[in-house]
Amino acid sequence: PWFLEVFKARILPQLSPVLSPQASCIQHRLVVRDASSLQILQLYTCLDQIQYIEWSSDSLFILCAMYKRGIVQVWSLEQPDWHCKIDEGSAGLVASCWSPDGRHILNTTEFHLRITVWSLCTKSVSYIKYPKACQQGMAFTKDGRYMAVAERRDCKDFISIFVCNNWQLLRHFDTETQDLFGIEWAPNGCVLAAWDTCLEYKVLLYSLDGRLLSSYRAYEWPLGVKGIAWSPSSQFLAIGSFDEKVRILNHVTWKKITEFDHPATISSKKTIVYKEVEKSPTVDTERLTFPPTRALASSLFSTQSKYDISQVPVSLQYIKPVADRANPKVGVGMLAFSADNCFLATKNDNIPNAVWIWDIRKLKLSVVLEQLCTIQAFQWDPCQPRLAVCTGSSRVYLWSPAGCVVVQVPGEGDFQITSISWHCSGDSMLLLSKENFCVCYLEREERKGVKTCCPV
Amino acid sequence: MGDWKAITVPLLSSGSKNIFPYTSERKRSPTSMNSQVLRLSLPSPKNMYNFFGAFCTEENLEQSISYIDRELTTMGFPSIYAEPKGKELNLVCIINCMNELLVLQHKNLRAQEEVEIQHLKLGSDMDHLQNCYAKLKVQKLQNIISSRATQYNHDMKRKEREYNKLRERLHQLVMNKKDKKLAMEVLNYVGRADGKRGAWRTDKTEARNEEEMYKVLLSDYEQRQKQLLLENAELKKVLQQMKKDIISLLPPQKQKPKERSEDGLVLSDQEEDIGELNKENMWELSCETVREQLTNSIRKQWRMLKNHVEKLDNQVSRGHSGAWNEKDVISREDHELETGKLELEIQQCKEMIKTQQQLLQQQLTCDDDTTLLLQDCYLLEERERLQEEWRLFREQKKNFEKERKSFTEAAIRLGLERKAFEEDRGAWLKHQFLSMTADCKPENTTASAFLRSSDPDIRLVKSASRQRRLPSVLSPAVSPEPFQISQYIAQNSVASEKPAADNMPNLWVEGDDKEETEECTKSWEDSGVGPLFRNLHMEQLP
Numbered sequence: 002p003w004f005l006e007v008f009k010a011r012i013l014p015q016l017s018p019v020l021s022p023q024a025s026c027i028q029h030r031l032v033v034r035d036a037s038s039l040q041i042l043q044l045y046t047c048l049d050q051i052q053y054i055e056w057s058s059d060s061l062f063i064l065c066a067m068y069k070r071g072i073v074q075v076w077s078l079e080q081p082d083w084h085c086k087i088d089e090g091s092a093g094l095v096a097s098c099w100s101p102d103g104r105h106i107l108n109t110t111e112f113h114l115r116i117t118v119w120s121l122c123t124k125s126v127s128y129i130k131y132p133k134a135c136q137q138g139m140a141f142t143k144d145g146r147y148m149a150v151a152e153r154r155d156c157k158d159f160i161s162i163f164v165c166n167n168w169q170l171l172r173h174f175d176t177e178t179q180d181l182f183g184i185e186w187a188p189n190g191c192v193l194a195a196w197d198t199c200l201e202y203k204v205l206l207y208s209l210d211g212r213l214l215s216s217y218r219a220y221e222w223p224l225g226v227k228g229i230a231w232s233p234s235s236q237f238l239a240i241g242s243f244d245e246k247v248r249i250l251n252h253v254t255w256k257k258i259t260e261f262d263h264p265a266t267i268s269s270k271k272t273i274v275y276k277e278v279e280k281s282p283t284v285d286t287e288r289l290t291f292p293p294t295r296a297l298a299s300s301l302f303s304t305q306s307k308y309d310i311s312q313v314p315v316s317l318q319y320i321k322p323v324a325d326r327a328n329p330k331v332g333v334g335m336l337a338f339s340a341d342n343c344f345l346a347t348k349n350d351n352i353p354n355a356v357w358i359w360d361i362r363k364l365k366l367s368v369v370l371e372q373l374c375t376i377q378a379f380q381w382d383p384c385q386p387r388l389a390v391c392t393g394s395s396r397v398y399l400w401s402p403a404g405c406v407v408v409q410v411p412g413e414g415d416f417q418i419t420s421i422s423w424h425c426s427g428d429s430m431l432l433l434s435k436e437n438f439c440v441c442y443l444e445r446e447e448r449k450g451v452k453t454c455c456p457v
Numbered sequence: 458m459g460d461w462k463a464i465t466v467p468l469l470s471s472g473s474k475n476i477f478p479y480t481s482e483r484k485r486s487p488t489s490m491n492s493q494v495l496r497l498s499l500p501s502p503k504n505m506y507n508f509f510g511a512f513c514t515e516e517n518l519e520q521s522i523s524y525i526d527r528e529l530t531t532m533g534f535p536s537i538y539a540e541p542k543g544k545e546l547n548l549v550c551i552i553n554c555m556n557e558l559l560v561l562q563h564k565n566l567r568a569q570e571e572v573e574i575q576h577l578k579l580g581s582d583m584d585h586l587q588n589c590y591a592k593l594k595v596q597k598l599q600n601i602i603s604s605r606a607t608q609y610n611h612d613m614k615r616k617e618r619e620y621n622k623l624r625e626r627l628h629q630l631v632m633n634k635k636d637k638k639l640a641m642e643v644l645n646y647v648g649r650a651d652g653k654r655g656a657w658r659t660d661k662t663e664a665r666n667e668e669e670m671y672k673v674l675l676s677d678y679e680q681r682q683k684q685l686l687l688e689n690a691e692l693k694k695v696l697q698q699m700k701k702d703i704i705s706l707l708p709p710q711k712q713k714p715k716e717r718s719e720d721g722l723v724l725s726d727q728e729e730d731i732g733e734l735n736k737e738n739m740w741e742l743s744c745e746t747v748r749e750q751l752t753n754s755i756r757k758q759w760r761m762l763k764n765h766v767e768k769l770d771n772q773v774s775r776g777h778s779g780a781w782n783e784k785d786v787i788s789r790e791d792h793e794l795e796t797g798k799l800e801l802e803i804q805q806c807k808e809m810i811k812t813q814q815q816l817l818q819q820q821l822t823c824d825d826d827t828t829l830l831l832q833d834c835y836l837l838e839e840r841e842r843l844q845e846e847w848r849l850f851r852e853q854k855k856n857f858e859k860e861r862k863s864f865t866e867a868a869i870r871l872g873l874e875r876k877a878f879e880e881d882r883g884a885w886l887k888h889q890f891l892s893m894t895a896d897c898k899p900e901n902t903t904a905s906a907f908l909r910s911s912d913p914d915i916r917l918v919k920s921a922s923r924q925r926r927l928p929s930v931l932s933p934a935v936s937p938e939p940f941q942i943s944q945y946i947a948q949n950s951v952a953s954e955k956p957a958a959d960n961m962p963n964l965w966v967e968g969d970d971k972e973e974t975e976e977c978t979k980s981w982e983d984s985g986v987g988p989l990f991r992n993l994h995m996e997q998l999p
Contacts, residue, residue, distance in 0.1 A: 062647075075643075085643035092631050104649055114628045121647045126640075146673075155621075156614045164666045171666055179610070191677040200606075209674050222602060253685075 101145025241333030
């Protein structure tokens with residue numbers, strides 16, 4: 002595996018949905034590079050510091066949102082001279098995103114007063130009033146046909162479904178929630194899951210035409226839902242909650258078929274536990290040169306690590322949550338299905354160093370990855386059952402049913418990976434730290450050959 | 458006077474209850490006795506001698522009697538002495554005292570029993586109350602939580618209304634304050650992603666949207682239904698298969714009078730039905746009755762199979778015990794033979810295991826360090842080999858580079874020389890022509906041009922060989938001119954079409970000149986170029 006220098010870039014580099022370009026921004030400049038060679042293709046300058054960038058679905062445009070100024074600028078890749086500026090004025094801006102057709106921009110104004118839909122094709126502007134200020138208040142179906150928006154009027158929650166084609170309101174109905182926390186479409190676009198604030202465990206399932214299909218409540222008083230995940234086939238809905246369990250509902254009856262517990266001690270003989278251990282760096286005495294090259298110096302002082310298989314029963318590091326704080330670090334907050342529906346990866350926030358991988362075909366715990374540091378993020382490969390995990394160190398960890406491997410980002414030691422973003426082809430992934438990013442290329446074969454390239 | 462001593466009496470027999478040691482004072486209140494369970498038991502007749510022997514013996518008779526008397530009088534009984542200071546004992550009095558003591562004992566036992574019962578009752582009451590208390594506490598807390606929750610919700614709603622009012626006001630202000638600047642400026646409008654024009658929003662479009670939505674939902678449901686149907690059909694097939702298998706497993710006797718008592722008729726009916734159902738395509742029927750029939754029939758068959766298996770088990774075990782006596786003698790002999798054989802086998806296996814273990818141990822005796830070292834050794838070997846090869850490779854590469862360089866230089870030189878030669882040749886021919894026309898003397902120079910060189914053949918051969926074999930190193934020792942000329946001629950003759958300089962990039966080997974020349978003479982002559990050259994030679998000599 003070979004890496005070049007880690008790139009100094011500011012927030013939110015994103016790999017475009019289509020193969021080639023890749024955009025990142027530094028301060029108020031937007032840099033577009035080719036995804037395979039990381040050569041700079043275009044450079045745009047915006048009016049202010051960029052807080053958020055997003056590619057349009059067809060990769061022809063990029064929007065750059067500057068929340069402080071309340072401005073969104075849109076750039077075209079085909080015609081670098083084309084420009085577009087949307088100014089929300091005194092309404093302010095807190096969020097901005099593309100519509101699925103790549104020709105409309107939805108801006109959420111400050112205090113969630115309204116959502117403005119700007120069209121790049123016509124002069125028309127649409128408004129959505131009373132949007133709800135919650136974590137996931139807007140959801141598009143996978144085929145981009147419908148959009149669901151959470152609203153709140155007169156202290157009651159509603160959901161509006163719009164047709165993205167012409168922004169016509171399709172359905173508007175109220176939900177039986179205390180304080181709607183989030184909504185998410187099933188991948189088949191026919192069922193919408195809505196869940197309540199963590200003070201109430203309630204998950205509601207609505208059909209596309211607004212009918213309530215089912216309502217699920219596991220228990221009453223303790224803190225409720227922390228996060229949900231749909232399986233890619235829409236067959237299962239996984240609900241992670243504060244009681245350290247994941248409950249799986251099936252799409253036929255919407256009843257629980259199983260629950261996965263996350264105890265601190267793993268005793269099942271069939272579970273494989275991979276533990277990350279540090280290994281002292283090997284020094285190749287032949288290659289020592291004077292003065293030492295930077296790569297050599299960094300490799301000498303950076304810690305390497307590898308995986309060992311721990312013998313079951315294994316006791317994981319457990320953190321007792323502080324009782325009197327809001328949003329305690331307890332419960333299953335991160336969960337994700339693999340692209341082939343066979344695995345579910347979860348993280349229990351009070352066992353912060355472990356990733357649990359469940360086999361969905363057998364409905365059993367298959368693997369536990371125990372890392373040295375707290376798990377920051379994990380993401381499944383969009384094409385095959387391969388999971389990339391990062392823990393804030395300069396290493397990215399890959400797991401697949403064939404095994405798992407530690408990949409070290411060479412270069413200066415302090416590249417702390419905080420998030421991962423896979424390319425849609427599964428061939429490369431972006432590794433992001435606070436100030437830098439790096440692109441990791443993976444070879445086609447299932448083997449752990451990894452080639453990574455960080456732009457200089 | 459009387460003091461309660463701690464009496465520890467050993468366990469007398471299994472039948473008697475335990476006697477616990479206790480100490481008490483006379484002033485102890487009776488209620489506190491409840492907490493101590495005091496059980497005295499009567500000694501069994503076996504140990505009576507020991508028991509009684511422990512207190513009073515032949516020697517201390519008088520002391521024991523006086524002690525007893527003291528105790529009795531303290532307890533309120535009359536003295537057992539006939540006279541106050543005498544030594545004779547009043548037997549009647551003694552018997553009476555004993556009787557009184559017995560009565561007292563009975564009363565105490567009864568009281569104790571009652572106390573125990575009450576104790577148990579109180580204990581269970583305590584548990585019950587504690588449970589109730591816990592439940593009540595939980596309920597109370599839940600009530601508290603719910604009341605707090607409702608209060609909280611109410612307060613939140615109030616705050617939210619206030620917040621909404623503020624937002625409305627803000628919204629009004631923001632909307633009123635019409636910004637002069639355009640909210641959106643764009644260079645030119647972009648076409649839609651699908652290339653079509655945008656449509657107006659009308660009722661028709663609304664209706665169409667509804668239609669689309671229902672289509673989407675319907676298609677999803679249809680797909681799911683298809684999947685479920687398929688699954689159902691497969692499961693039904695499996696069930697059918699299972700049923701057939703079970704029926705085939707069951708021996709045909711099972712359908713005899715044994716079962717006919719109760720559900721024989723039902724069975725036969727069922728069989729008919731089953732036959733019918735098997736004939737039809739059952740997996741196409743999905744009504745309740747068919748499904749029920751199938752599952753019921755499978756359950757029945759399965760039960761029958763279970764019974765059958767159980768009966769077989771019984772038979773086998775009965776068979777074992779029943780036939781034991783008959784085959785006792787024979788089987789024992791066989792059994793012993795078998796055991797002997799097995800023991801031998803076991804011995805052999807054990808020995809084998811031991812030897813194998815030893816071998817393994819030997820293999821693994823090197824500890825981690827040595828194994829690591831060994832591994833490292835192999836790796837080192839590999840590495841060194843690799844380095845050697847790398848070195849060779851690098852050297853060869855260098856040589857190749859050198860040769861290529863010199864080859865290209867030679868080619869360039871060759872080109873230049875060719876040019877020069879052409880000119881010379883032209884001049885020479887001219888000269889020749891002139892000299893021929895002038896006088897017919899054969900020119901020695903020309904001849905010598907070919908014959909002059911000290912080792913003409915060899916040199917020619919050399920050059921030829923070099924042309925053919927080596928692209929690179931040209932020996933600088935050879936005198937340039939004749940060499941060049943000869944080279945040129947050789948070139949022309951040897952490589953008729955091929956220009957020598959360009960087409961031999963792959964020839965590497967830097968052989969020995971002598972060897973080459975030897976080989977080359979042969980090959981060169983063999984190639985038939987020799988005579989050509991000689992012809993040329995001949996031609997040019999007038």
